[in-house]
Amino acid sequence: MQPFSLVSALSLALVLGFTPLWALADDGHNHGEAPAIAAGPAMPRFAATSDLFELVGVLDGQKLALYLDHAGDNSPVKEAQLELDIAGTRVPVTRVADGEFQAALAAPLAEGVSPVTATVVAGSDTDLLAGEIDVHAAAHAHAEPAGRRNALVAGAVAVVLLALATAWGLRRGRAARAQRLGGAA
Structure with missing residues (x-):
């Protein structure tokens, strides 16, 4: 030989x-659709929690998506009213669905950490939530x-x-x- x-x-x-290693597997070894991978840096977000409620906000430019859940079971809060203050400025909030809200900022947030406070009124429950949103656009600009x-x-x-x-x-x-x-x- x-x-x-x-x-x-x-x-x-x-x-x-x-x-590529994936080219070596045949159709019988397919594990389904691959999960979507984020193409860029994660959007700035904040979380504010209390014994009653959990509020998460995701900032996309000047648009803010808000999600309000019960802290005990993570279910959306129905028929809630939400007032929001970011960095000392009141931000008008619109209810989209149970536990979902949206807001539009008048101006982009300054780079850095900004305090966030939210007042939640849901039925007989009222609570004040506090958190911070960290906006750093330059930190992800050079990601490979x-x-x-x-x-x-x-x-x-x-x-x-x-x-x-x-x-x-x-x-x-x-x-x-x-x-x-x-x-x-």
Whole structure:
């Protein structure tokens, strides 16, 4: 049986190094749809909780989505009224559905941490919630895309495999030469 030649080893290393692992699985090994991956940095958000309520706000530019749940069972609060204050400015809130509200800020929030207070009135329950929203746009501006990072890792793996295959091929070549020289004497 003929051992691998150096060219065969290098070719195999290149093929394996540049083949994505997901390409090796067939249809029978599919685990369903992959979860969606966020394309950019996470949007700023805040959470304010008490014994009665939990309020989460997600900021998208000047739009604010608000979600109000009961602290005990995480169910949406029905027929609630919500008043919101961010950094000392009252923000008008509109009810969208049970436990869901939206608001529009008059101006973008300043970069940094801003205090948030909310007054919740739901039936006979009234509560004051407090939290903070942290807005740092520059912190995520230089995040490296995942695709580029994956390509760099795949390239590094290919280089390592190529180096190993080259070293193996050189060693095998030297051994074969030594055996030929030893056999001729």
